[in-house]
Amino acid sequence: MQSEKITADYGKLRRWYRDACGTALAMDLIGERWALLIVRELLLGPRRFGEIRGALPGLSANVLTQRLEGMEKAGIMRRRTLPSPANAQVYELTRWGYALEEPIFALSRWAAGSPAHDVTLPLSNTAFMLSLRTMMDPRVDPAFAPDLGFRIGGEPFRAAIVQGRLAIERREPEGAGIVFVGEPLKLAATFYGPAPLAESIREGRVEVTGDLGQAQRFVTLFRLPAFPAD
Amino acid sequence: MQSEKITADYGKLRRWYRDACGTALAMDLIGERWALLIVRELLLGPRRFGEIRGALPGLSANVLTQRLEGMEKAGIMRRRTLPSPANAQVYELTRWGYALEEPIFALSRWAAGSPAHDVTLPLSNTAFMLSLRTMMDPRVDPAFAPDLGFRIGGEPFRAAIVQGRLAIERREPEGAGIVFVGEPLKLAATFYGPAPLAESIREGRVEVTGDLGQAQRFVTLFRLPAFPAD
């Protein structure tokens, strides 16, 4: 309907807080259901419609369309057509959209301390890789600079420690010094569980190639925050 | 066990993402409409039901009740009865709830860069005071330690710069070295606008008592982030 289209711009289709506070505006912009998870899926680079859908079971196509439209209008992301011969449409964050990484990480670290945190629930490949960047201890020895590869649920990633942070790219892990291969949930159990890496390998949660000592050292950089008693 | 109770409600109370990712859990916990703004109103200390309602026009009583119940069950806040003779019920954040300050500030700083940011919209007293903590330049000269008082929309606050951050309490400003008095929106124009403090005083946006030079210096510590070009 046309009246809906018109009001969709900034009018009454959605419920706005109409509050000058930044928190309220943030919730206006990315507080709708699924919005922040869609951003999360784009945080490691452009993705196609179907890739986003595949990573977010429960998100229906029409809602995804609405969110992509809304966030594009808000200046958070843009649609781009890949150059020939790919010719595919992809969605990518704007620079301002990428700046959502900090709020998302702050929220993740906070929520990971909840007693309701259930690590047996599904986890997307991107979500696992991002969790590494979120949860890595930044006080890592600067001399420890492993060359890392991952193949998570079949998707390739390449990573390195740069100034205490984990830099991640969606690229083939060929030639990396250490390569981790597995499914997101098993990998999460490996990185965030109490067992040593060797046990995870033995029980088939993860395959690791390369220097196992270095790999074990890398794994111990990750820990979930505890729920603060009160 | 508490975690069992929380996860037991998982399917019934509302729509959950059922995702192991921290971002998804965060949105499950505080992504419902109004939730984060209610937390914001509690960030400077316990408040009563009516105070929260008064600060959030548009929030209806039944939704406020639901949010308070939900966030209490989630371990984010608690109900407390003030000791006699006050005997009033107040809502206050748990320690974990107070830890939402960091995500809220990250979201605020991000959203303040939006071209849609409209500083003429309503602003609660608490929201203005928190915006000062959010937006203050942390690289302030450690030797600059003003003793600050505020009376925002009639509400008293006391503040000081402690290790580059603004510490704020809900207390009478009597005896403070510098006292700012005014309405939230006018104060925001004073702190975040381009005009010098003297002009804001002249045009009645704010009343200031105490050392005007120090007050001017304090005001220049605040600036809104710009929208990153892309």
Added chain:
DNA sequence: CTGTATCCGTGTTGATACTG
């Protein structure tokens, strides 16, 4: 495959009225 446009059942939200 990549979306867009429907309808439909259901849960969430918001305004008003109401009770202790």
Added chain:
DNA sequence: CAGTATCAACACGGATACAG
């Protein structure tokens, strides 16, 4: 003042149909 009850409007998710 501190909520509860009721009800209408809307958002969401699922299904389906359809277009490029």
